[in-house]
Amino acid sequence: MTLLGTTEPSQRVDADIIEIRGGHPLKGQVDVRGAKNLATKAMVASLLGETPSILRDVPDIRDVEVVRSLLEVHGVHVTPGEEPGSLVLDPAGAKSATFDEIDAHAGSSRIPILFCGPLLHLLGQAFIPDLGGCRIGDRPIDFHLDALRKFGAIVDKQPSGIRLSAPEGLHGATIELPYPSVGATEQVLLTAVKAKGVTELRNAAIEPEIMDLIGVLQKMGAIISYEPNRVIFIEGVEELRGYDHRSLFDRNEAVSWACAALVTDGEIFVKGARQYELLTFLNVFRKVGGDFDITDEGITFRRGEKPLKPVMVETDVHPGFMTDWQQPLIVALTQAEGTSVVHETVYENRLGFTKALVQMGADIVVHPHGIADPKRRVPRRELEQAAVINGPTPLHGADIVVPDLRGGYAYVIAALAATGTSRVTGIRLLSRGYERFLDKLRALGADFDVVG
Structure with a gap:
């Protein structure tokens, strides 16, 4: 590497x-350099833009390589930027990928779950293979799937993984997380920014990486505000553009x-x-x-x-x-x-x-x-x-x-x-x-x- x-x-x-x-x-x-817990999510957010994004201070780590390969299998063109440690992400050729393709590139990473919202907006469907991760206990994806259902996604569990579709598009929702999960909060943010209407997220995670992701999405044209007591409001917009951002x-x-x-x-x-x-x-x-x-x-x-x-x-x-x-x-x-x-x-x-x-x-x-x-x-x-x-x-x-x-x-x-x-x-x-x-x-x- x-x-x-x-x-x-x-x-x-x-x-x-x-x-x-x-x-x-x-x-x-x-x-x-940049936090892996921000850089990988900001890379996924590039799927939401109509124009290329530039991410700076990207760490040279395996998780970034996994997300890069997953973006590329979905048709995103990823190239090094002019500044060392930067990436240019162009979603113009975005396309669907199969279970097998996603599984082959994801390895033990759980990042594919966060592709769901952006891909549902872009293509109307998304696939999730069996998910792995560090052996530190259960990391159920129920928080993610429950939130996606509230946005209007149809979840179809199959032997090889999960297929999601949104034939009528996604709409805003009122969601209260049972625990301030970082991953579920990221899921809601990446899905709500282009959903029709307003989304209210309660008991949200407020880690610095979450705030930095909100900054990325705001640069893209999103309207996001947060209040005390872990409440975030997202007003859906029809279009988002690419961003230029330096990672936390x-x-x-x-x-x-x-x-x-x-x-x-x-x-x-x-x-x-x-x-x-x-x-x-x-x-x-x-x-x-x-x-x-x-x-x-x-x-x-x-x-x-x-x-x-x-x-x-x-x-x-x-x-x-x-x-x-x-x-x-x-x-x-x-x-x-x-x-x-x-x-x-x-x-x-x-x-x-x-x-x-x-x-x-x-x-x-x-x-x-x-x-x-x-x-x-x-x-x-x-x-x-x-x-x-x-x-x-x-x-x-x-x-x-x-x-x-x-x-x-x-x-x-x-x-x-x-x-x-x-x-x-x-x-x-x-x-x-x-x-x-x-x-x-x-x-x-x-x-x-x-x-x-």
Whole structure:
């Protein structure tokens, strides 16, 4: 894989096994570009425009390649822009694609579900193959399908997938999500902007990437407003044009490198990171014992002079502590002096990665049904779990297998902090969300070899 619009080579992208020799602090600079959770959705939004769109600061990651191939199989012409890291997306030749074509290009990605609204407007039909994704629990698409039905779509479940049609077009709807799902909110936005009439969405997700997608759609000619208490109104319009947009920085990657500095007792300048979108994380980082300096160009993260301190964290939808942030933080908490508790309330199986950390010497106990605590602020959910981490515990090298994107990153930084050598298998999965990951590790002083 090369950077979009360049021919600069990177570390082997077919690498799937690395051996890490721990004990080396990570120091230096990493650049973060556009968030994968915005860039991929903005690429889908290009289907709604009558003219080409330009997306800037697109990360060179596997998920972007998947969306690009899905757009191309639907007839969208995708080319590198003049600026490195930019894409031009021209939907003039958009067409239908078969189940088999979509399935072949989607792989384990769940992004095809978000093509439905734009394709129903453009072609009157859409197809969804069986959907995959990270093994972190169920991600039902019922929220999506229920919303599409309310817009007037006909949903036909078939052995090979789901066929949707809208013979009479789509109309505005009143929708209240049972949970502020990011994906379902994106679905409603991408569908409502060209539906006839007004759509009212209640209990919507309000993550920064959602706000950035609203900005993209407004540039295209959409009329979208939002009110307190997670209410969004969308007035449908007949036509939209292409956009020119620079992606919001990737908050998840920025947090990952911040935790790497904390875990390895290093110092990393994350160029492109911004304070506003990271307020919640920065508070927790400081409570744990991390330190940071903020400039207009980015944020420098390091461990403070005193020992790390235990914390209680509850994952939640924005503006809460993101579920994608807890895995690398838990690695750092294994080195805190005392007992930390992490309540996972978003996904039902996202603490399974801790088994490998225990194998490496961590003292972590997972409570599969969560823990009641009078100090908690996030309402309990049936699917929640909790991890109790006692520290500090020395970590030692081990043979570990990457389970999912964020858990896999946590394993890597655990191996970097451990004594001895760790063999990490499945490293290729990290290319889904981390641009030039091995190159960045090498530049920060990590000691590892690609062995398979």
